[in-house]
Amino acid sequence: MEYIFTLKYQLSEQDCDPDALVERLGAAGCDDALVGVGQPGRLALEFSREADSAVEAVRTALADVKSAVPTARLIEASPDLVGLTDVADVVGISRQAMRKLMLAHRSTFPMPVHEGSASIWHLAEVLDWLKTRGGYRIDSGMLEAARVVLEVNVTKEAIRHPVSGQNNTELLTA
Known part of the structure; x- marks a missing residue:
């Protein structure tokens, strides 16, 4: 099945050459994505990826981007x-x-x-x-992709903002 989703990244100073970036992304397997580098220091990739599941599609896309641009930091996955x-x-x-x-x-x-x-x-x-x-009319691929990118975004934020010494669930029930 084909899954459509977008990954947005913050780039480091050394990864701001758009032509070199597009070449590296293509070589790393991101040739199924439209690459946007219009905003300085940002990268957006709209994937149209064939995979057995949305989890596989998003996971492999994340890995492909990481291998091409190891210093890029994920800002957001969508549709979320x-x-x-x-x-x-x-x-x-x-x-x-x-x-x-x-x-x-x-x-x-x-x-x-x-x-x-x-x-x-x-x-x-x-x-x-x-x-x-x-x-x-609910597109099953869209729903599956939305579920996966929601999990990616929540996980990213939990890693980015850990609550020291407490289980996050305890904060909501206190």
């Missing part, structure tokens, strides 16, 4: 953090219809990651919720 408009686009309904669903089912609709004038959700959680309701 989305607004209602993004979700509506994915499932083929209007933003207004998506908002009505959220408001009508506040008790069961997934909790946002950030709530404010522009609220943000994890795509995988909203797609899972919609799938259980039925009647929505």
Whole structure:
């Protein structure tokens, strides 16, 4: 199956030559990605990777990038953090219809990651919720990729911001 996902990185000073970067990425197996280097010090790769599972697709892409650019630091994997408009686009309904669903089912609709004038959700959680309701066009590859990149992002943040001396679960239940 083909999985589409994006990996965004922060580059070190020595990895800022776009031509050399593209060559190294291609040689490392990232020839199935569109490479974006428009923002100085940043790298974005939109993969369209064939694999037996989304886990395999994302894991091999992460490894390929690491072998080509060992000093690059992962910023974000997507599709993960989305607004209602993004979700509506994915499932083929209007933003207004998506908002009505959220408001009508506040008790069961997934909790946002950030709530404010522009609220943000994890795509995988909203797609899972919609799938259980039925009647929505949910691409299985997109859902599987969204679940995997959610796990990648959560793991990355847990490593980046460890809570010393405590189990992270204890913080939420204290």
